[in-house]
Amino acid sequence: xxxxxxxxxxxxxxxxxxxxxxxxxxxxxxxxxxxxxxxxxxxxxxxxxxxxxxxxxxxxxxxxxxxxxxxxxxxxxxxxxxxxxxxxxxxxxxxxxxxxxxxxxxxxxxxxxxxxxxxxxxxxxxxxxxxxxxxxxxxxxxxxxxxxxxxxxxxxxx
Amino acid sequence: xxxxxxxxxxxxxxxxxxxxxxxxxxxxxxxxxxxxxxxxxxxxxxxxxxxxxxxxxxxxxxxxxxxxxxxxxxxxxxxxxxxxxxxxxxxxxxxxxxxxxxxxxxxxxxxxxxxxxxxxxxxxxxxxxxxxxxxxxxxxxxxxxxxxxxxxxxxxxxxxxxxxxxxxxxxxxxxxxxxxxxxxxxxxxxxxxxxxxxxxxxxxxxxxxxxxxxxxxxxxxxxxxxxxxxxxxxxxxxxxxxxxxxxxxxxxxxxxxxxxxxxxxxxxxxxxxxxxxxxxxxxxxxxxxxxxxxxxxxxxxxxx
Amino acid sequence: xxxxxxxxxxxxxxxxxxxxxxxxxxxxxxxxxxxxxxxxxxxxxxxxxxxxxxxxxxxxxxxxxxxxxxxxxxxxxxxxxxxxxxxxxxxxxxxxxxxxxxxxxxxxxxxxxxxxxxxxxxxxxxxxxxxxxxxxxxxxxxxxxxxxxxxxxxxxxxxxxxxxxxxxxxxxxxxxxxxxxxxxxxxxxxxxxxxxxxxxxxxxxxxxxxxxxxxxxxxxxxxxxxxxxxxxxxxxxxxxxxxxxxxxxxxxxxxxxxxxxxxxxxxxxxxxxxxxxxxxxxxxxxxxxxxxxxxxxxxxxxxxxxxxxxxxxxxxxxxxxxxxxxxxxxxxxxxxxxxxxxxxxxxxxxxxx
Numbered sequence: 001x002x003x004x005x006x007x008x009x010x011x012x013x014x015x016x017x018x019x020x021x022x023x024x025x026x027x028x029x030x031x032x033x034x035x036x037x038x039x040x041x042x043x044x045x046x047x048x049x050x051x052x053x054x055x056x057x058x059x060x061x062x063x064x065x066x067x068x069x070x071x072x073x074x075x076x077x078x079x080x081x082x083x084x085x086x087x088x089x090x091x092x093x094x095x096x097x098x099x100x101x102x103x104x105x106x107x108x109x110x111x112x113x114x115x116x117x118x119x120x121x122x123x124x125x126x127x128x129x130x131x132x133x134x135x136x137x138x139x140x141x142x143x144x145x146x147x148x149x150x151x152x153x154x155x156x157x158x
Numbered sequence: 159x160x161x162x163x164x165x166x167x168x169x170x171x172x173x174x175x176x177x178x179x180x181x182x183x184x185x186x187x188x189x190x191x192x193x194x195x196x197x198x199x200x201x202x203x204x205x206x207x208x209x210x211x212x213x214x215x216x217x218x219x220x221x222x223x224x225x226x227x228x229x230x231x232x233x234x235x236x237x238x239x240x241x242x243x244x245x246x247x248x249x250x251x252x253x254x255x256x257x258x259x260x261x262x263x264x265x266x267x268x269x270x271x272x273x274x275x276x277x278x279x280x281x282x283x284x285x286x287x288x289x290x291x292x293x294x295x296x297x298x299x300x301x302x303x304x305x306x307x308x309x310x311x312x313x314x315x316x317x318x319x320x321x322x323x324x325x326x327x328x329x330x331x332x333x334x335x336x337x338x339x340x341x342x343x344x345x346x347x348x349x350x351x352x353x354x355x356x357x358x359x360x361x362x363x364x365x366x367x368x369x370x371x372x373x374x375x376x377x378x379x380x381x382x383x384x385x386x387x388x389x390x391x392x393x394x395x396x397x398x399x400x401x402x403x404x405x406x407x408x409x410x411x412x413x414x415x416x417x418x419x420x421x422x423x424x425x426x427x428x429x430x431x432x433x434x435x436x437x438x439x440x441x442x443x444x445x446x447x448x449x450x451x452x453x454x455x456x457x458x459x460x461x462x
Numbered sequence: 463x464x465x466x467x468x469x470x471x472x473x474x475x476x477x478x479x480x481x482x483x484x485x486x487x488x489x490x491x492x493x494x495x496x497x498x499x500x501x502x503x504x505x506x507x508x509x510x511x512x513x514x515x516x517x518x519x520x521x522x523x524x525x526x527x528x529x530x531x532x533x534x535x536x537x538x539x540x541x542x543x544x545x546x547x548x549x550x551x552x553x554x555x556x557x558x559x560x561x562x563x564x565x566x567x568x569x570x571x572x573x574x575x576x577x578x579x580x581x582x583x584x585x586x587x588x589x590x591x592x593x594x595x596x597x598x599x600x601x602x603x604x605x606x607x608x609x610x611x612x613x614x615x616x617x618x619x620x621x622x623x624x625x626x627x628x629x630x631x632x633x634x635x636x637x638x639x640x641x642x643x644x645x646x647x648x649x650x651x652x653x654x655x656x657x658x659x660x661x662x663x664x665x666x667x668x669x670x671x672x673x674x675x676x677x678x679x680x681x682x683x684x685x686x687x688x689x690x691x692x693x694x695x696x697x698x699x700x701x702x703x704x705x706x707x708x709x710x711x712x713x714x715x716x717x718x719x720x721x722x723x724x725x726x727x728x729x730x731x732x733x734x735x736x737x738x739x740x741x742x743x744x745x746x747x748x749x750x751x752x753x754x755x756x757x758x759x760x761x762x763x764x765x766x767x768x769x770x771x772x773x774x775x776x777x778x779x780x781x782x783x784x785x786x787x788x789x790x791x792x793x794x795x796x797x798x799x800x801x802x803x804x805x806x807x808x809x810x811x812x813x814x815x
Contacts, residue, residue: 063398064371064379064391071387072723084454094452098435101457102401105430109333109423110394111341120462133462150342151387187788187796188673190596191663199794200698220793224700230756351492353524356742357702361792373744381720382736383525388720413792415514415704417492 021141023050023076024069025134028058030088031123032080038127046131047138050078057081059092063103066117073148076116076141080133083121093121115144163240163300164209166266170238171206176264178234179203180225182218183211200225214240214300219273219282221245221407227257227366238264240300242273243290247405247440248363250295254443255403257366267296283326284408294441326411329419334426346386349393351416354384358410358420359396364403371395397423402431402448405440465640465647466656469625475646476503479551483587486520487553488513497552511597512556512784516710520552521582522566524707524737528578528717532730545577550586557611558602558782560590562710564614568776569713578735587639590615595661599785601798604672607782610658621659628656673798674805676769676779682808683770687762691807695800696761698793703739705787705795706764711780714738714745740764765800 027033033054039046055061058081066077079100087093100119108114118137122130170176183201186194198217202225203209223245225231241249246265252258269292272285293299333341356372359365372380372392380395381388404424411421431437434457437448467475479485480501489498490507496515500506532539555563570579592610593600602609612618616636619627629647631640640647650656706712716738722731738745740763746754754760772780781797788796 064395067391067394068379071391084458091452094454094456095449097456097458097461098449098452101434101460102427102430103398104460105434106394106398106401106423106427108338109341109426109430110345110390111336111338111343113338113342118462119460136462151346151390185794185796185799187794188601188798189598190600190667191598197794202697225698228757230697348492353707353737355703355707355739357700357704357792360700360702369744373742375718378718378720378722382716382718383720383734384737385525409792413702413704415494415708415790417494 019146021049021075021138022073023078023134023138023141024074025050025052025078025080026055026058026061026065027052027122028081028088028093029054029056031082031086032120032130034124035080035122035126035130038124039130040127042127044127044131046134049138050134057087057089057092058096059087059089061096061099063099066103070116070147070150075147076118076137076144078118078120078133078137080120080122080130083123086123113144113150115140116147161214163214163266164212166298166300167203167209167212167238168206170264171203171209176234176236176238177204178231178237179209179212179266180222180231180237180239181212181266182214182220182222182240184213212240214268214302216272216274218242218268219412221248221361221363221409223248223252223363224361224409226252226263226363236262236264238266240266240268241293241296242268242270243293244270244284244288244405244407245363246293246295247290248407250440250443251364251403251405252366254445254447260443264298265293265296267293267299269293269299269302271302282408283324283411284406286324286327295443326408326419326421326425330422330425333419333422345390345393348418349389350386352384352389352393352418353416354382354389354392355415357413357415361409361413362400363407363409364400364405365396393418393420393423396420397427400424401427402435402437403439404428463631463637463640464650464656465629465631466622466650467619467627467629467647469627471646471648472619472627473503475643476506476553478643478646482549484548484550485553486517486550497554506553508554510595511593511600512559512786514786514790515708516559516562516784516786517552517555518559518562518566518710518713520550520586521563521579522570522713522715526578526735528733528735530730530732532728534728543578545581547581547585550582551589552586553589555588555590555615556593556784557590557609557613558600558607558784559710560588560613560615561602561607561611561782562784563588565711565772565776565778565780565782566713568778587635588615588617590618592618592620592658593664594621594659595664596667597785599789600667600783601673601785602783603668603670604674604798604801605676605779605781605783606672609664609668622656623659628658674801676773678808679769679801679804680773680779682804682811683766685811686807687766691803692762693756693758695795695803696758699741699757699761699795700793701741701743701757701760702792703737703741704790704792705797706739706741707737708786708790710782710784710786711768712739714740740767765797765804769801 027036036052058079061079069077081093081096084093104117107117120133122133167179181201181203182198185197185199187197189195200220200222222239222241231237253260271291273282333344336344359370380391406425406428408421414420431448476485485500486497487500487506488495489505495507495509495513497513497517527543530541570576590612612630612632616633618630618632622628631637715735717735719731720734722729741760746752754763768780788798
């Protein structure tokens with residue numbers, strides 16, 4: 001596995017041939033995390049290149065978490081929380097929704113590849129939706145390719 | 159000659175209504191070619207007799223509200239501040255976010271016909287789209303000096319006749335029109351030049367956090383080195399933290415010694431927020447902040 | 463030894479040199495001028511004065527890798543960065559920046575040699591250029607530096623006619639370089655004095671002399687660690703790092719572990735030396751104590767370091783009068799104003815000397 005920083009500093013454009021995407025998923029403890037659990041106990045198959053981090057609520061998400069993951073070599077990010085109205089803390093996901101919407105627009109304006117950033121509402125009962133979302137996300141990240149490509153900079157041609 | 163400004167501020171200090179006045183003073187500066195340069199710089203006035211050094215003219219560019227959240231100023235129980243319409247917007251956000259209390263503050267509003275940019279441009283970039291020539295919130299109103307209006311009218315003619323472009327607007331338009339890949343490269347190119355002097359953060363009236371996330375080292379969220387992945391994270395986070403708050407006073411870009419297009423991201427976010435949530439920052443003190451509120455029908459088409 | 467070189471020949475020389483050396487020269491991007499490694503001669507932007515950014519960063523980088531480390535099963539692996547660098551030439555360095563480099567030499571080379579710095583210093587040839595006109599904000603003559611000082615440079619160019627430079631070969635390294643590329647140079651005409659071009663402003667500037675006396679300032683600082691002027695002057699300081707980061711002599715740094723990656727039972731990262739500034743509020747922050755809690759004390763530190771501590775330690779001040787801090791400060795704090803005030807105060811307390 002290659003460290004993005006090493007790729008940046010030492011061998012600028014060399015990416016391993018057997019590259020596989022690595023997606024970090026931030027899941028709300030009360031719904032999506034249980035949804036993923038349900039997908040597992042229901043023996044549903046989905047792409048395994050995803051690593052889950054549990055958060056107490058999607059409202060806990062700071063966009064900095066997303067940037068840090070990308071900087072450290074995650075190829076894609078998925079944030080998943082409860083459907084509007086279902087938040088365990090009543091309104092956390094409403095606040096999160098505004099944050100994600102604007103943050104996504106900001107990244108879009110910076111020219112960041114939006115195939116790497118995904119948000120979803122998955123409830124504890126939606127194991128099937130979870131597996132569908134994961135497959136969709138990972139296929140898009142696969143299209144986008146390794147993150148190290150993003151951070152390598154073309155020297156300005158003069 | 160004593161101006162209305164000086165008389166009013168003298169009264170405020172004399173009657174002990176306030177213990178500090180944040181204002182603009184004029185200083186002379188030695189330069190090697192040409193005559194002495196007169197520059198405008200912030201001054202802190204505590205004695206009535208010092209108010210004679212207060213000035214208000216078209217070179218008063220600084221947004222003094224930056225100082226309101228500083229420890230030294232907060233130690234005063236009541237302060238008066240000279241502020242143009244654009245500066246009052248940031249004061250408004252500070253009040254909205256409970257950083258200062260309206261009753262602890264006397265706002266000396268300044269009607270402004272535009273200030274002069276400090277580089278080649280005769281008029282500051284932010285003044286082109288100014289909607290608040292007369293401030294929306296104030297306690298005392300000082301009219302723009304006759305001289306200022308006259309001079310700026312001339313300047314305006316010069317701007318029109320020369321078809322002078324607005325460099326900030328130009329940078330914004332240029333980036334807005336690029337395709338995503340070029341935009342990303344442009345960001346990398348520009349932000350790789352950042353040296354992390356944090357002038358943008360320090361001069362920003364709304365970057366008042368006691369400890370900035372970039373200064374945290376355990377755990378380290380944003381790398382301190384002025385190198386690429388970290389620089390980009392810093393500027394993206396800066397823009398995000400100012401989303402729905404930035405009042406476009408332009409101080410960050412003015413302060414940046416590397417001339418980076420800092421307000422470009424902020425401008426875009428202001429546009430986004432206006433389109434999506436019909437929210438404009440700095441106009442009302444009693445409004446809920448953008449991220450402290452929500453609507454049930456907020457945009458969510460991007461969520462799977 | 464003095465020679466002549468025409469602008470055309472200089473261009474040919476640099477183009478030739480570019481094939482075997484890294485050439486670093488002043489360029490201008492985004493309306494900011496700075497030193498940068500160039501690939502063709504045309505990139506160079508010749509200006510009358512100092513670029514906005516000093517060449518300090520080529521010897522003491524904003525972020526230097528000290529070493530990489532990896533911890534695995536209680537074993538620590540260390541890897542030092544390679545200290546092999548290509549030969550470099552820095553072109554167009556001005557006397558004040560050169561003087562600043564000498565000040566950095568004292569910090570990094572005396573009393574324990576800094577390996578990173580000395581390696582970079584050794585493999586760099588410095589081609590300076592004297593100033594024909596003073597910059598708007600310069601005050602080098604006030605701190606005892608001449609705008610045509612060639613001390614410690616390897617070669618120095620001086621404008622004598624529109625497209626002709628007088629080349630002074632100063633050091634052994636410069637001589638070696640010269641003998642290697644001697645075909646580009648012409649002999650200086652001994653009968654013609656070759657007077658350097660000086661603008662009227664430069665004549666006035668040199669005539670005006672010092673604006674303050676560094677010795678007096680040093681003496682006053684010795685006695686006035688506590689004084690009301692500090693808080694008065696620094697009240698408007700916003701605490702950014704512009705003055706120190708653009709200063710060619712400021713050399714404070716912080717050390718930080720970056721790029722740390724944890725994997726299984728091992729972790730690895732790189733330890734870096736990063737520019738730091740005494741005007742930042744966390745500069746002296748310790749777990750239980752902050753000896754400089756307010757901005758005026760941080761501001762005082764900057765003046766004290768340049769005009770007291772450094773003089774105490776090295777018998778030389780650490781300001782070279784390049785004027786970058788006064789031209790770039792976002793709130794218009796002017797170091798000349800500060801020093802002139804101190805100068806006046808020193809007269810008041812000691813009488814005219």
